[in-house]
Amino acid sequence: MAYSDKVIDHYENPRNVGSFDKNDPQIGTGVVGAPECGDVMKLQIQVDEAGRITDAKFKTFGCGSAIASSSLATEWLKGKTLDEAEDIKNTAIVQELSLPPVKIHCSVLAEDAIKAAINDYRTKSNAGETEAARAEA
Amino acid sequence: MAVKLPIYLDNNATTRCDERVVETMLPYFTGKFGNAASRNHQFGWEAEEAVDIAREQAAALIGAGPKEIIWTSGSTESNNLAIKGAARMYAKEGAQRGHIVTVSIEHKAVLDPCKRLQTEGFDVTYLDPGPDGVITAAMVEEALREDTLLVTIMWANNEIGTVNEIREIGALCKERGILFHTDATQWVGKMPTDVEKDNIDLLSWSGHKIYGPKGVGALYVRRRKPRVRLEPIFDGGGHERGMRSGTINVTGVVGFGKACDICRNEMAEEGRRLRTLRDKLESDITGQLDGVEINGHKDKRLPNTSNISFAWVEGESLLMGMKEVAVSSGSACTSASLEPSYVLKNLGVGDELAHSSIRFGLGRWTTEEEIDYVVDKIVHSVRHLRKMSPLYEMHQEGIDLSTVEWAHH
Structure with missing residues (x-):
């Protein structure tokens, strides 16, 4: 199977590989997939007080298309608000990377990872607010 | 050369x-x-x-x-x-x-x-x-x-x-x-x-x-x-x-x-030569990388075949990193089924290692220079992929991957 040039580029020069401290309240972490299925994606976002994503990082175990999908997702996430980020659709990733039908699940996984990271951030910041409110009371 | x-x-x-x-x-x-x-x-x-x-x-x-x-x-x-x-x-x-x-x-x-x-x-x-x-x-x-x-x-x-x-x-x-x-x-x-x-x-x-x-x-x-x-x-x-x-x-x-x-005339000589090259391939890889598993009995094995699992990296992405080398991946990820090799599965090789395996089949025209080239490519690709592998990171943090509850897709 031939990979598109964009997939190859992301594979060879992945953007934003790395990890943030997942306990940092500014960080949202999403881990999706399972090793026995052949892909695990970890996607992290750093969010400022205004709810805007200032940075994103990923680590992926999976095929080249899975790596490219998550690498691309981190590029797209930077600068977006959480609401805008939530609107990123897997089909946009498929189109951008010219993924063949057998690789669509890689883009779905990337969309799931984005949503999981946003959820994690929101859960943490809600918990943080509740705690802060409790401390004030 | x-x-x-x-x-x-x-x-x-x-x-x-x-x-x-x-x-x-x-x-x-x-x-x-x-x-x-x-x-x-x-x-x-x-x-x-x-x-x-x-x-x-x-x-x-x-x-x-x-x-x-x-x-x-x-x-x-x-x-x-x-x-x-x-x-x-x-x-x-x-x-x-x-x-x-x-x-x-x-x-x-x-x-x-x-x-x-x-x-x-x-x-x-x-x-x-x-x-x-x-x-x-x-x-x-x-x-x-x-x-x-x-x-x-x-x-x-x-x-x-x-x-x-x-x-x-x-x-x-x-x-x-x-x-x-x-x-x-x-x-x-x-x-x-x-x-x-x-x-x-x-x-x-x-x-x-x-x-x-x-x-x-x-x-x-x-x-x-x-x-x-x-x-x-x-x-x-x-x-x-x-x-x-x-x-x-x-x-x-x-x-x-x-x-x-x-x-019939050449197999004895050819077998010896391929076994030496195959053993070199394996020892050069295991000498440079940790988390490498050779699948199957080490001695009761054909002299030309080596099936190796590389922990924490996925087989298809590994092949992508060595596109000038024709080998076979144990994972049939490309077939959309995402099924790892039934042979490795039935051996009891864990699914994640089955997804990370590569089969090398040496032959009549395989040279030592080729083996050296392939070893370099593999070591480089595995390191490249481990840098971006969440599983490798977990392993380094001392997390036992078998105890992790994965979000099954």
Whole structure:
């Protein structure tokens, strides 16, 4: 199977590989997939007080298309608000990377990872607010 | 010295035809194009003579008589003819037609005919190998029954190269009067074979795995003690002692014979050379990377085959990093099924390691320079991928991956 040039580029020069401290309240972490299925994606976002994503990082175990999908997702996430980020659709990733039908699940996984990271951030910041409110009371 | 790219290390899938084989075949496409079944003219005689020589060359490679060789289109056909042909010929009357013993990590060309026979009323036992991939005579003995009529067990496994206890299994079958077939596609031509000493009744092999042409294979069918009979799959003409009708593929058969002849003369030397290169490949990789697992028994293994799992990286992405190297991945991720190799799974190799495995099949033209190049590429790719692997990160943090609850997709 031939990979598109964009997939190859992301594979060879992945953007934003790395990890943030997942306990940092500014960080949202999403881990999706399972090793026995052949892909695990970890996607992290750093969010400022205004709810805007200032940075994103990923680590992926999976095929080249899975790596490219998550690498691309981190590029797209930077600068977006959480609401805008939530609107990123897997089909946009498929189109951008010219993924063949057998690789669509890689883009779905990337969309799931984005949503999981946003959820994690929101859960943490809600918990943080509740705690802060409790401390004030 | 610069190596020539791409590098072919997938010789368990197919091999390049040896130039000497091609040379031998060429005259039979044009000048000597006759039908070996044409008994009444020069063209037919020439073709028949060439087929007879090839039959002797094929027989000599496995210690058989030339009359015991049946030409086929390859191992898939040989396996079908042997398994279905024997089962149907020796089937018992009534609903319970008889019992067959095989192994869960056989090639599909054995498993699928067995499954077909199950729909016809035969009972099939699929043995599982131990973690080393080897099937022993003791395992087979335990599975044998009063009504067992056929045991079919591959000589060497195509994915991991492990070698089963064929001679001992053959002796066991002989003692009980059970027919014994072996799919020897990966074994014959690489290792010495003697159907008498090895107690074999039916043996399949293929031209294109032994530096011969594709589309031609052979089935050894024992003629004495016992005289094995097979129900044919094709009807028409009664060629090949009635077992395989159809005009003989003379050019293919001539090439097959020559390929057998070359293997018989050169396999000892070639085996030593490939074993040295294979061992170097493995020791150079394990010397530079941690989390590397060699699959299958270390010694009871073909000299040219190595199947390696690279923990924390996925096989397909690893292949992508070495696109000038033709190898095979144990993971069939490209087929959309996301199924890792059933061979590795049945060995008890964890799914994530099965997804991370690569099969190297060295061959007649593999050089030391190529091995060095491949090792460099692999080490580089594995390191590149581990840098971005969340599993590697977890491993480094001391997390036991088997205790993690994954969000199953």
